Amino acid sequence: MPKHGKKYLAALAKVEPDKFYPPREAVALVKDTSITKFDATVEVHLRMGLDPRQADQQVRDVVVLPHGLGKAVRVLVFAQGDGATNARNAGADLVADEDETLNKILGGWLDFDVAIATPDMMGKVGKLGRVLGPRGLMPNPKAGTVVSPNDMGRAVTEAKAGRVEFRLDKTANIHVAIGKVSFDEVKLFENFAALMDALQKAKPSAAKGNYIKHITMASTMGPGIKIDASEAQSMEASG
Numbered sequence: 612m613p614k615h616g617k618k619y620l621a622a623l624a625k626v627e628p629d630k631f632y633p634p635r636e637a638v639a640l641v642k643d644t645s646i647t648k649f650d651a652t653v654e655v656h657l658r659m660g661l662d663p664r665q666a667d668q669q670v671r672d673v674v675v676l677p678h679g680l681g682k683a684v685r686v687l688v689f690a691q692g693d694g695a696t697n698a699r700n701a702g703a704d705l706v707a708d709e710d711e712t713l714n715k716i717l718g719g720w721l722d723f724d725v726a727i728a729t730p731d732m733m734g735k736v737g738k739l740g741r742v743l744g745p746r747g748l749m750p751n752p753k754a755g756t757v758v759s760p761n762d763m764g765r766a767v768t769e770a771k772a773g774r775v776e777f778r779l780d781k782t783a784n785i786h787v788a789i790g791k792v793s794f795d796e797v798k799l800f801e802n803f804a805a806l807m808d809a810l811q812k813a814k815p816s817a818a819k820g821n822y823i824k825h826i827t828m829a830s831t832m833g834p835g836i837k838i839d840a841s842e843a844q845s846m847e848a849s850g
Contacts, residue, residue, distance in 0.1 A: 618646040623834040631839040634846060637828050638799045644833045645792040650681070651831035653792060653799060655806060657785040658825035660818070667817035670785065671778040673755050674809035678798040679773030681791035686770045687712075689728035689736050689750065694760030698727070701767035710735070716742055723748070725770045727756045729763065747776065754778075773802075777810070785810075792830050803828075804846050811844065 615623070622644035632640065645651045661668040688698035691708045698706050704723065707713065716739050726743060728736050728750040736743075736750055743749040750756040754776045758766045777787045789802040814822055826838040 619832070619834065622646050626834050626836055631837045633839055634803055634843050635796070635800055637836045637838045638796050638803065640836050641828050641830050641833065642792055642796065642799070644836070645830040647792075647830070647832055649831075651792045651833065652680075652788050653790050653794070653828065653830050655787050655789055655803065656827045656829070656835070657787075657810070657823055659779060659783050659785060660821040660824050661779060661783055661815070663779050663781050663783050665817065668815050669779055670810070670813050670815060671751075671753050671776070672809060672813040673774055673776045674787075674806050675769050676773040676775055676789060676802040676805055678790060678794060678802050680775065680788055681794060684725060684771050684773070685723040686767055687723040687726045688763065688767065689726065689732040690760065690763060691729070691732065692760065694729040694732075694763045697760060697763040698767050701764040702771055703727075703767045713739060721746065721748070725756065725774075726750050727758065727763070727766050727770065729760055730757060733757060747778075775806075777806070777813075803843075807843050807846050 625644055626640065641653055659670070661670065663669070685704045686702075688695070688703045688706045690698055690706060695706045695708045705712065713735055719742075721742075726748045733750070740749055755766065755774075775787060777785050779785055787806055789806055790799050794802075810823065823840050823844055826840050826843055827835040828838055829835045
């Protein structure tokens, strides 16, 4: 195993390894244990009590973080006519209404963070599945990225503002970015609370037992901080 540097070890020493921190304490500690020179991303890692092999125990949804992610989100839209017009008016970075962009993507061009499409374009977009799918960029109705022309403006605006998709992976984990270390504690906490609320609303009816088993919060390259899962899950209930 690679040896950790002095900065990481010093940060790790601030974290009690057997303690499950209340969410507010965890947010403060994740800021205090950031070790990068750049503005690190704060991520939440959740171990779910779900079986990803079961179709009725899947989790895939979106959350609009109230304070965004702290970075410019590049939005690509597949649309024509009114959908394309609404996308441009809402600030989409690129509107692909011709085959040229599709061919660029097939050739490996992926200079965007979110892809949104209108239903009439999915016949063409479907051909990009082998490129976009593994990277989580494939437009999908469940993720709110396949929308009608009339809803396109809202979808682009939300994506730009901090609309984040989360989904259960094959190992029964969910990984979600909730902001930057430079955010103040209140903004990070409110983004985390919004995520927890969205997760509760996305809970499959077939879920049994403990829905969320473990929660860890960490900054890029920083130590993981265990969060009290029961307290985190009650945040949205108490407001």
